Amino acid sequence: MRKLRVVIAKPGLDGHDRGAKVIARALRDAGMEVIYTGLRQTPEQIVGAALQEDADVIGLSILSGAHNHIAPKLMDLLKEKGLDDVLVVIGGIIPDVDVPRLKEIGVKGIFLPGTPMKDIIDFITAHARVRV
Amino acid sequence: MRTAAETERQRWERETLAPALADAPEREVAFTTISGWPIERLYSADVEALDPPAPGDFPYTRGIHPSGYRGKLWTMRQFAGFGTPEDTNARYKGLLGAGGTGLSVAFDLPTLMGRDPDHELSLGEVGKCGVNITSLADMERLFDGIAVGDITTSMTINSPAAIVLAMYLVVAEKQGAGWRTLSGTIQNDILKEFIAQKEYIFPPRPSMRLITDVFAFCSNEAPRWNTISVSGYHIREAGSTALQELAFTLRDGIEYVQWGVDAGLDVDDFVPRMSFFFNAHSGFFEEIAKYRAARTLWAEAMRDRFGARNERSWKLRFHSQTAGVSLTAQQPHNNVIRTAIQALSAVLGGTNSLHTNSLDEALALPTAEAATLALRTQQIIAHESGVTEVVDPLGGSYFVERLTKDLENGARAYFDQIDRMGGMVEAIEEGFPQREVAESAYRYQQAVERNEKIVVGVNGFEQQTDVHVDRLYIDDRAADTQLARLESLRRTRDNADVARALDRLRAVAVGSGNLMPPILDAVRAYATLGEMCDALRDVWGEYEERPVL
Numbered sequence: 001m002r003k004l005r006v007v008i009a010k011p012g013l014d015g016h017d018r019g020a021k022v023i024a025r026a027l028r029d030a031g032m033e034v035i036y037t038g039l040r041q042t043p044e045q046i047v048g049a050a051l052q053e054d055a056d057v058i059g060l061s062i063l064s065g066a067h068n069h070i071a072p073k074l075m076d077l078l079k080e081k082g083l084d085d086v087l088v089v090i091g092g093i094i095p096d097v098d099v100p101r102l103k104e105i106g107v108k109g110i111f112l113p114g115t116p117m118k119d120i121i122d123f124i125t126a127h128a129r130v131r132v
Numbered sequence: 133m134r135t136a137a138e139t140e141r142q143r144w145e146r147e148t149l150a151p152a153l154a155d156a157p158e159r160e161v162a163f164t165t166i167s168g169w170p171i172e173r174l175y176s177a178d179v180e181a182l183d184p185p186a187p188g189d190f191p192y193t194r195g196i197h198p199s200g201y202r203g204k205l206w207t208m209r210q211f212a213g214f215g216t217p218e219d220t221n222a223r224y225k226g227l228l229g230a231g232g233t234g235l236s237v238a239f240d241l242p243t244l245m246g247r248d249p250d251h252e253l254s255l256g257e258v259g260k261c262g263v264n265i266t267s268l269a270d271m272e273r274l275f276d277g278i279a280v281g282d283i284t285t286s287m288t289i290n291s292p293a294a295i296v297l298a299m300y301l302v303v304a305e306k307q308g309a310g311w312r313t314l315s316g317t318i319q320n321d322i323l324k325e326f327i328a329q330k331e332y333i334f335p336p337r338p339s340m341r342l343i344t345d346v347f348a349f350c351s352n353e354a355p356r357w358n359t360i361s362v363s364g365y366h367i368r369e370a371g372s373t374a375l376q377e378l379a380f381t382l383r384d385g386i387e388y389v390q391w392g393v394d395a396g397l398d399v400d401d402f403v404p405r406m407s408f409f410f411n412a413h414s415g416f417f418e419e420i421a422k423y424r425a426a427r428t429l430w431a432e433a434m435r436d437r438f439g440a441r442n443e444r445s446w447k448l449r450f451h452s453q454t455a456g457v458s459l460t461a462q463q464p465h466n467n468v469i470r471t472a473i474q475a476l477s478a479v480l481g482g483t484n485s486l487h488t489n490s491l492d493e494a495l496a497l498p499t500a501e502a503a504t505l506a507l508r509t510q511q512i513i514a515h516e517s518g519v520t521e522v523v524d525p526l527g528g529s530y531f532v533e534r535l536t537k538d539l540e541n542g543a544r545a546y547f548d549q550i551d552r553m554g555g556m557v558e559a560i561e562e563g564f565p566q567r568e569v570a571e572s573a574y575r576y577q578q579a580v581e582r583n584e585k586i587v588v589g590v591n592g593f594e595q596q597t598d599v600h601v602d603r604l605y606i607d608d609r610a611a612d613t614q615l616a617r618l619e620s621l622r623r624t625r626d627n628a629d630v631a632r633a634l635d636r637l638r639a640v641a642v643g644s645g646n647l648m649p650p651i652l653d654a655v656r657a658y659a660t661l662g663e664m665c666d667a668l669r670d671v672w673g674e675y676e677e678r679p680v681l
Contacts, residue, residue: 013241013257015330018370018457021570021681022577028681038679039330040253064241065606069256095496095605113461113494114590117581 004128006057009037009046011074012066019091020061026117027059027124043074050078050086056128062092067102075105087128091115137177149173166415166585167373168575169538175530182533184428187523191431193424193536195482196447200523201514207485208510209286209451213238213263214497215610217273220263223500224278230504231511234316236286236487237274238262239296244331246292246665249614259610261497266618267660271299272306281309285316286361286451286485291333293320294342294647295664298655301354317358317407317451320346323384323556324363327565328370330677333665336557338672342647343388344395347402349648359402360388361409361451367565368411369457371573374418375539377411379546380556380565382429386547387556389438403434404444412478412486413455414470420526421535423481426450428536429543452478453487459494463589464601467491472509479513480526486510496603566680618660625658633657634667641671 008024010017017039028034035053037046050058058078062070067090078086089109090102099110109123134142163171185191188198197203210227212235213220224235239262242254248266249258258264265271280303289296297318304314322339325332332339343360350359364372364381372380385406392402408426413419430448434440454474459467468491475488488506490498498506514520526532553559560566579585586592633654640650654664 012255013245013247013253013331014261015325015332016370017330017679018573021679022371022574024681025574026577036679036681038677042252064257065260066256093495095603097605114587116591117577 002131004032004057004124005035005053005055006032006059006124007035007037007046007050007053007055008059008061009041009049010039010061011041011043011046011070012062012064013040014062014064014066015039016063017061019063020059023059023061023091023117023120027121030121032057032124043070043077046074047077047081047083050083051081055086056131057087057089057124060088060090060092062090062094065093067092067094068098071102071107072105075107085129087124089120089124091120141176165374165418166413166576167375167418167572168579169373169375169418169535175534178530178534182528182530184424184527184533184536190435190443190446192427192447194524194527196427196449198523200482201479201520202523205514205520206479206483207234207284208232208507208514209234209236209485209487210503210507211236211238211286211288211453211487212498212503213240214261214604214606215259215263216613217263217265217270218276219259219610221274221276221278223503226500227503227507228278228283230507232507234284234286234485235278237288239287239289240264241331243296243661244289244291246295246333246661248660248662249611249618251662256608256611258608258614260606264610264614265296265299265661266614267621267658268299268302268655269617269621269658270614271296271303275303275307279309280304280307281314286319287317288319290319290322290325290331291339292661292665293318294346295651295655295661297346297357298648298651302652302655311354311357313356314354315356317361318346319363319409320360321363321384321409323387323560324366324381326560326675326677327367327380327384328372328569329366332675332677334668334672335675336560338641338668339675340388340391340557344391344397345647347388347392347405348395348397349646350405351397351401355405357405358407359405361407362388363409365409365411365453367569368413368455370569371576372569373572374413374415374422375542376546376565376568376572378422378426378429378539379543380568381408381410382426382433382543383547383550383556385430386433386437389434390555393438399434399438399440400442400445403438403440404442407484408448408450410450410452410478410483411455412452412474412483414458414474416473416477417532417535418539419474419477420481421532421539423450423452423478423483424532424536425539425543427482428540449484451485451487452481452483454478454489456489456493459489459491460587460589461494463595463599464491464495465599466589467494468505468509471506472513475509476513476517476519479519482524492601492603495601497606499602499604501602563678563680566677570680621658621660629657630654630659630663633659634663637664637667638671641668
């Protein structure tokens with residue numbers, strides 16, 4: 001079985017990348033292949049990176065409140081490119097009231113502050129597509 | 133030869149301690165601060181560390197004021213901003229009415245990044261993390277009914293700091309308040325953006341020019357304005373240790389002074405208007421020692437490294453804010469206690485102004501009720517605890533004095549390392565401080581994952597039932613308003629005048645003149661923040677970092 005390939009991305013204008021970088025390292029230490037996009041990526045750039053890197057998982061780090069605009073755009077683009085089977089998860093500050101809507105459009109995992117790394121690793125391992 | 137104190141210490145260890153440990157071992161093999169700094173069991177008289185000069189005397193370890201808080205309390209300055217300028221204006225009037233003594237503006241990400249609300253990357257960000265300021269018109273709305281000549285205002289903005297300061301100066305002008313008496317602070321600290329918070333626009337070198345231009349302009353035109361707030365806060369939030377926060381912030385300060393001197397300014401003309409901003413984190417004694425060490429290191433660097441002769445150049449003044457990163461989404465009421473302990477450390481360390489975080493800030497921007505409770509926390513420390521009645525009450529504490537010295541020495545070692553790289557700009561270009569911070573952040577996270585560090589409610593003492601707190605929810609109304617305003621502004625202003633002002637700004641940016649005058653002209657013409665930043669982008673380009681994991 002090949003290693004899971006994960007794109008960790010920071011969309012929007014926010015530069016607070018502590019969470020994105022810590023999770024990128026934790027996933028790498030857990031044996032996944034991690035590609036960190038760096039800051040201020042548009043949904044188009046993130047989907048482009050996922051396509052180019054043949055990613056199984058996209059992890060978005062969003063703290064600024066822009067998730068309601070960024071996530072739908074990203075999900076539409078993934079569908080358009082035929083990447084429906086890429087697992088999308090979001091970590092950051094997401095108000096409770098926004099969670100159902102994000103799940104509805106296909107974001108599978110939403111991780112709020114204080115989530116143990118192990119929970120995130122287990123979730124990704126359980127839900128990402130398996131390829132040989 | 134053993135001293136009497138050493139002999140006595142050995143007797144204590146043998147006769148008193150050893151039997152007690154045999155009875156009941158300690159909880160851990162080794163104890164460390166939240167930063168991972170090793171802590172001994174007991175600190176005793178230590179001649180080198182124990183007796184720093186009195187408060188008000190060089191190097192100000194015990195404080196810059198001889199009478200501490202017996203004269204004037206610290207400024208209670210609560211950082212706030214969200215939505216439209218009117219939304220934030222209402223919050224300010226509430227804070228001033230509740231006994232707040234200064235304002236502190238939080239800007240949204242489009243403003244911080246120099247983008248107008250209609251830019252692609254502003255999508256979903258307008259008014260979310262702070263107030264949106266697109267042009268001078270918004271700054272006028274923000275301070276409507278607030279006399280800027282009577283208050284002090286702190287503005288947390290960096291890459292476009294010169295532009296936002298210019299907007300504030302023009303508001304003062306329109307209100308009839310003179311620049312010479314205008315008082316407040318602009319953060320204007322780009323180095324920590326490259327190191328930690330990453331809200332940079334231009335490459336390091338032109339960014340440094342903007343900053344020294346503000347130094348030069350204000351020392352002539354607005355001499356009471358604090359032209360920079362050299363910030364460790366964000367470095368700490370990004371995961372640094374207390375020592376790294378101290379060392380990188382002070383070394384950033386030294387870098388700014390060096391660039392000012394290289395630009396031909398006299399140290400004693402601009403350094404007295406430099407201020408600092410530190411994090412008040414959870415490691416109580418370590419934080420107190422950090423503030424004391426910071427004052428000491430700055431005084432020495434200004435006097436000995438730069439030959440400053442004015443005492444005001446030697447005195448480090450600082451704002452502090454409790455640690456946002458320590459707040460938990462779980463059991464949010466616990467955050468009130470965390471904040472109180474952190475605030476107390478800042479006060480015992482001699483902070484000159486303080487922001488206390490609200491209990492709901494791991495979830496959203498604070499509600500008005502939560503922000504009021506945070507302010508009350510400061511007022512209780514100031515008026516009920518009695519800690520303000522003695523100057524530097526922890527002076528002479530074996531532990532605090534030793535830790536102060538240890539942090540000073542650790543910071544000096546970092547200074548040497550960064551000096552060898554050629555300075556902080558060079559160190560940043562090499563990714564050195566970025567790597568150090570990322571490493572510490574990861575190490576701390578691992579310590580939490582392994583339960584070596586306990587965060588109450590997160591990896592210890594969890595509870596399943598959800599505790600309800602009210603939350604501020606910011607919808608897209610502010611974005612709609614600001615977009616409509618931008619459109620109307622572009623229709624109603626004199627666009628030829630704007631174009632001329634932007635051309636002048638570009639021309640000065642290509643050359644080497646002070647950028648403040650052309651920025652002020654563009655502001656007065658109602659050029660937008662995005663247009664002014666674009667003019668500078670045309671000349672200088674944008675910075676892109678190589679991500680360091």
